[in-house]
Amino acid sequence: MDAIQEHGRRPRNIVLVGFMGTGKTSVSRLLADRLGYRAVDTDEEIERRAGKTIAEIFAAEGEGRFRDMETQVLRDTLAVEGQVVATGGGAVLREENRRLMLAAGWVVALMADPETLAARLARPAEAGVRPLLAGDVMERVRSLIEARKHAYDFAHCMIDTSRRTPEEIAGLLMRWMV
Ligand code: S3P
Secondary structure: OOHHHHHOOOOOEEEEEEOOOOOHHHHHHHHHHHHOOEEEEHHHHHHHHHOOOHHHHHHHHHHHHHHHHHHHHHHHHOOOOOEEEEOOOOHHHOHHHHHHHHHHOEEEEEEOOHHHHHHHHOOHHHOOOOHHHOOOHHHHHHHHHHHOOOOOOOOOEEEEOOOOOHHHHHHHHHHHOO
């Protein structure tokens, strides 16, 4: 049975995973709008709960604490249905998180080639937002892509966003659901 059949034409939730810069947040908002679902961004929820930005959490409490908060937000968020959930790029690294996502709905991995990601993430507006990219952005993107090259393989399906707009991605995902 393929993932859409297994999860129904309108999956309980749609969970977007993928490397930083693949467009999870933009696509989640568009898709939620079209489906009448709620858009949830786990990074925004972590910041809301902590009252701090992700960069501040990493600096003051370390990545381990951030990852614990991420798992707690996933547990709470995925207990509810009718959402399009944009996850942080590293949320897939914990086995528990992957299990929670797979059990909660349709997991879609957004992908892009390294050049496209590096170009998107090197934009001035993105500077300082992602602690894992501090320093030489291009170099950090390349080494993290290499370290995570199979991290998104567990998703029910994958979609290449390199030459597609968020609107096109949302449209494609809608078509897969009918
Ligand atoms: C991270 C990705 C970020 C954010 C944090 C760590 C990662 O989310 O969760 O900076 O480990 O890949 P985005 O993928 O939304 O940028």
